[in-house]
Amino acid sequence: MLIDTLRSDMKxxxxxxxxxxxxxxxxxxxxxxxxxxxxxxxxxxxxxxVEKVLASEAKKRQEAADAFNSAGRPQMAEQELxxxxxxxxxxxxxxxxxxxxxxxxxxxxxGAFSQMSDMGNAMKAVNAKVQNRAEGSVVAAKxxxxxxx
Numbered sequence: 556m557l558i559d560t561l562r563s564d565m566k567x568x569x570x571x572x573x574x575x576x577x578x579x580x581x582x583x584x585x586x587x588x589x590x591x592x593x594x595x596x597x598x599x600x601x602x603x604x605v606e607k608v609l610a611s612e613a614k615k616r617q618e619a620a621d622a623f624n625s626a627g628r629p630q631m632a633e634q635e636l637x638x639x640x641x642x643x644x645x646x647x648x649x650x651x652x653x654x655x656x657x658x659x660x661x662x663x664x665x666g667a668f669s670q671m672s673d674m675g676n677a678m679k680a681v682n683a684k685v686q687n688r689a690e691g692s693v694v695a696a697k698x699x700x701x702x703x704x
Contacts, residue, residue: 557605557645558587579638583645586612606646606687613642650688658684659697671702 561584568577590608591600600608616639623632650658659681663669668677677698685694 557602557609558584558600561587561645575634575637576641579641582638583609583612583642603686609642609646610687613639613646616642647686647688650685655685655689655694655697659694659701663698663701668702671699674699674702677702 565580620632620635662680
């Protein structure tokens with residue numbers, strides 16, 4: 556599983572004395588462990604849940620980098636972006652616009668979704684197929700456009 560890969564990579568980073576990589580890997584593992592115990596009872600996360608946690612961590616790094624850039628702190632922004640790049644190495648490949656459009660049109664035709672009132676059900680169907688391989692806001696905008704047009 557992905558968590559095992561993260562742990563073995565952390566050990567390698569320790570041996571190589573790569574402090575930046577080690578810090579990022581530790582924070583990724585900590586985020587996963589926090590999510591594992593966040594429910595009423597501790598449980599092991601599935602692969603897709605781990606990917607969702609890592610995607611959230613990558614998004615946090617991007618937001619932090621944007622904040623540092625707007626505050627005139629380019630070094631800190633660069634550090635956040637390098638952490639984001641490392642996190643993204645463990646995530647599945649992002650969908651291209653063409654692939655995303657194809658998945659959306661398939662899901663809409665399979666579910667016979669054609670009106671804006673079907674937006675919630677359409678999003679459920681599309682997200683089940685996308686599986687964290689695209690930004691949620693992008694998916695929502697494309698689904699909304701497909702239903703409206």
